[in-house]
Amino acid sequence: MYRLALLSVHGCPMAPLGERDTGGMNVYLLQIARELGRCGHKVDVFTRHHEPGDPQVIDLGDNARVVHLKAGPYFETKGSLHQYIREFLGNLYLFQQSEGTTYDVVHSHYWLSGWAGTELSIRWNVPHVATFHTLARRKIEARAEESESQLRIHTESRVMRSVDAIVVSTEQEKQDLSRLYQVSTHKVCVIPAGVDLKLFRPLDKAWARQSLGLMGKRVVLSVGRVEPLKGLDIAIRAMAGLEDARDTRLIIVGGNPGRDSELRRLKSMSAQMGLHNRITFAGAMDQSNLPTYYNAADVFVLPSYYESFGLVALEAMACGVPVIASRVGGPETLVSEGKTGYLIASRAPEPYAQALNFLLANPTLRGTFGRAAIAKARTMGWDRVANRILALYSAMLEQTWKIAVGT
Ligand code: UDP
Numbered sequence: 001m002y003r004l005a006l007l008s009v010h011g012c013p014m015a016p017l018g019e020r021d022t023g024g025m026n027v028y029l030l031q032i033a034r035e036l037g038r039c040g041h042k043v044d045v046f047t048r049h050h051e052p053g054d055p056q057v058i059d060l061g062d063n064a065r066v067v068h069l070k071a072g073p074y075f076e077t078k079g080s081l082h083q084y085i086r087e088f089l090g091n092l093y094l095f096q097q098s099e100g101t102t103y104d105v106v107h108s109h110y111w112l113s114g115w116a117g118t119e120l121s122i123r124w125n126v127p128h129v130a131t132f133h134t135l136a137r138r139k140i141e142a143r144a145e146e147s148e149s150q151l152r153i154h155t156e157s158r159v160m161r162s163v164d165a166i167v168v169s170t171e172q173e174k175q176d177l178s179r180l181y182q183v184s185t186h187k188v189c190v191i192p193a194g195v196d197l198k199l200f201r202p203l204d205k206a207w208a209r210q211s212l213g214l215m216g217k218r219v220v221l222s223v224g225r226v227e228p229l230k231g232l233d234i235a236i237r238a239m240a241g242l243e244d245a246r247d248t249r250l251i252i253v254g255g256n257p258g259r260d261s262e263l264r265r266l267k268s269m270s271a272q273m274g275l276h277n278r279i280t281f282a283g284a285m286d287q288s289n290l291p292t293y294y295n296a297a298d299v300f301v302l303p304s305y306y307e308s309f310g311l312v313a314l315e316a317m318a319c320g321v322p323v324i325a326s327r328v329g330g331p332e333t334l335v336s337e338g339k340t341g342y343l344i345a346s347r348a349p350e351p352y353a354q355a356l357n358f359l360l361a362n363p364t365l366r367g368t369f370g371r372a373a374i375a376k377a378r379t380m381g382w383d384r385v386a387n388r389i390l391a392l393y394s395a396m397l398e399q400t401w402k403i404a405v406g407t
Contacts, residue, residue, distance in 0.1 A: 002041045002393060005103040005120065006033060007113035009088055010078050012047040013066055014058060018254040018284030021078050023225040024311045025109055025133045027287070028193060030060070035386030037064030044103075046092055048084070050074055056095075067095060082151060085116050092120070105393050107167075109133060111152055114159035127164040127396040129389075132156065134308050135173070137180040142306035142328070143229055157181055164396055167389065169193050169309040172329045189392050192333065193309045194382035200291055200318035202374060208295035218248040218360050221297035221321070223290060223312045226255030226263045231303035231326065234349050236270050238301075239278055241353030248360065250279045250301075253293055257283070294319035298366060299359050303344070303352060307331055314380060317373035322366055324355045340373040 006029060013030035015022045033043045043064040048071040049056075058066040069091040072084035096102075107129040108117030114130045121128035136148035136156060160166065160181050166188045168174050174190055177183040209215050222235055232252060239250050255263035263281065270279045285293070294300070300316035302325040307313075309330035313323045317334065323341035325331035335341040342355040359366055395401035 002104045002390075002397070003101060004036060004041055004043045004393070005106045006043060006045045007106060007108040007117050007120070008045060008047045008110065009071065009085065009112040009116060010048065010081050011110065012050055012068070013045055013060075014054075015050065016284065017287055018223075018225060019256050020225060020227065020260050023254075024193075024309060027311060028131075028133075029109060031194065031196065031382040032386055032389065033064040033066075034060055034062055035382050036390065037062035038383075039386060039390060041390070044101075046088075046095075048072065048081070048088060069095065079149070081112055082115070082155075085112065089116055089119060092116075093123075104397060105129060107131070107389075107393075108159075111136070111156045111159060114163070115155050118159055118162050121162075121164075127393075127401075128162070129165045129167060129392065129396070130159055130163045131167045134306070135176060135180065138173075138176050138308075139229065139306055141180070146229065163187070165189055165392060165401060167191050167392070170329050170333050172332065173308055189388075191385060191388045191392075192380065193311060193314075193330075194380050194385040195311065195314045195318045195377055197318060197378060197381045199287065200294065200315045200377070202320040202370075203291060203295040205295055208292045211292050212251075212296050214249060214251075214296055216247065218244070219297045219299075220248065220250045220356060220360075221253070221293055221300050221316070222250070222302065223253040223285075223293065223300075223315070224302075226252070226260045226266070228262055229305050231305050231347070232262075232266055233269060234303040234347060234352060235301045236266060236273070236275065236279060237349035238303075238352035238356060239270075239275055240273055241349060241357075242360070243357050244360075245278060248278060250275075251282055251293065251297070252279065253282045253285050253290070255281070255284060257281070290315065291319060294321055297321050299324060299356060300341075301352065301356070302326065302331055303347075304328060304331075305347070310334065314377055318377035320370035320374045322359055322369035322373060324352060324359070334376070336372070336376070340369050340376060 011025045033045050037043045045066045049068040071088035106117045106120045108114045117128050136152045139146045160183045174188045300321045300323045307330045313334050323335050327343040327345040344351045
């Protein structure tokens with residue numbers, strides 16, 4: 001049995017999903033913590049206190065807990081959190097002392113936690129694994145308008161040099177680490193992320209559509225955080241190029257109009273294009289509501305500029321929905337061209353419209369793609385991800401990993 005400290009300074013596994021900064025990483029942490037716990041290990045996910053009234057410790061069951069630590073004011077923006085890493089660490093040490101626990105491995109998530117994890121692993125003399133989820137240099141490369149601080153870039157490089165191992169979801173990300181940060185690829189372990197197969201599964205389509213008031217409509221779906229990097233403007237423009245557009249709806253799940261300027265921009269763009277009757281901005285949803293949306297969809301669309309994995313594509317596939325995605329990182333490994341969907345290399349809306357027209361007009365092909373998508377998704381449960389992460393921890397603790405990477 002291992003005692004595992006998972007660090008996620010800014011991404012609490014319990015936070016409501018689909019807002020500006022809550023998505024895939026939060027889901028990843030919750031699922032992995034539970035699966036590692038189910039395997040008999042003791043798991044603590046350390047994150048910052050972000051909601052007044054939240055208890056310090058939340059028991060997730062199965063040996064896993066979330067531990068909230070004070071680190072700055074509750075409602076601080078992500079960009080300012082680096083100022084509170086020291087406070088976070090101080091409170092982590094106090095918590096650890098009060099419980100009298102020790103940990104065997106530190107696994108940090110995102111660069112802010114990598115910063116904290118580097119210090120913890122030295123103090124505790126335990127191996128440090130990092131998962132970055134996104135990389136600043138890769139984001140900037142994907143979309144020139146993205147701005148990332150020098151502090152982030154510098155910290156990522158520093159953490160990459162000091163960690164014992166880095167977990168990434170795709171071979172592409174491994175190459176990115178080498179190309180953009182000169183990381184030795186021997187240090188990098190590719191473990192694709194997973195999908196909750198109990199939640200995301202095929203349901204009766206007619207029922208799903210009726211529940212959402214979409215009877216008789218052809219439905220294109222997008223789910224996720226709403227930010228410019230997700231390229232949703234491309235999906236909206238593609239709607240203008242559809243044949244039989246009157247009966248087709250694009251449903252965009254995710255985002256908070258009060259807080260996301262990108263959501264407001266997309267709404268006014270669709271109104272200006274005269275598409276407001278064909279596009280529904282459904283807002284952020286609890287994950288338990290998503291299976292109804294996925295199952296109501298004919299096609300799922302993910303036109304991101306950068307997607308280190310793209311859990312939503314896999315969730316759609318698990319529900320039997322063909323995916324049209326940009327030819328980037330994660331989606332490229334998930335979608336089989338012409339078998340479970342289409343991958344689009346261009347940032348132009350026309351190829352998306354073309355692929356949508358083709359799939360929307362072909363129910364038999366959608367059925368074939370959907371079945372192949374389910375078969376693929378069924379091989380990707382979170383239990384497999386956790387088992388591979390555990391194998392990495394074991395190799396590190398038994399020193400075989402260090403021998404393998406030559407350090
Ligand atoms: N999600 C959700 N409700 C929403 C929007 C998204 O539960 O309104 C979840 C979605 O099911 C997925 C995650 O947030 O598990 C998004 O992960 P993904 O890897 O697609 O994107 P990221 O947030 O990592 O960019």
